[in-house]
Amino acid sequence: MKELKCPFCGGKIHIIKKECLSNGFVSYGLHHDMFDHARCVLAGFTTQNAYETLEQAIDEWNQRA
Numbered sequence: 701m702k703e704l705k706c707p708f709c710g711g712k713i714h715i716i717k718k719e720c721l722s723n724g725f726v727s728y729g730l731h732h733d734m735f736d737h738a739r740c741v742l743a744g745f746t747t748q749n750a751y752e753t754l755e756q757a758i759d760e761w762n763q764r765a
């Protein structure tokens with residue numbers, strides 16, 4: 701899995717993978733680490749929706765950026 705970097709500060713973006721225990725549905729989200737880059741406009745930002753694929757989560761991220 702490729703590593704994602706913030707387009708503004710170059711900080712690390714964490715991939716959040718959630719798996720539903722009842723039906724096995726896996727969803728993805730992205731979260732900006734705010735501790736190393738607290739001044740970045742996207743610091744602490746997390747995608748609002750759960751996506752079936754990582755690509756969809758990245759799309760939302762890129763639109764935000």
Ligand SMILES: [Zn+2]
Nearest residue numbers: 706709711740
């Ligand atoms: Zn950033």
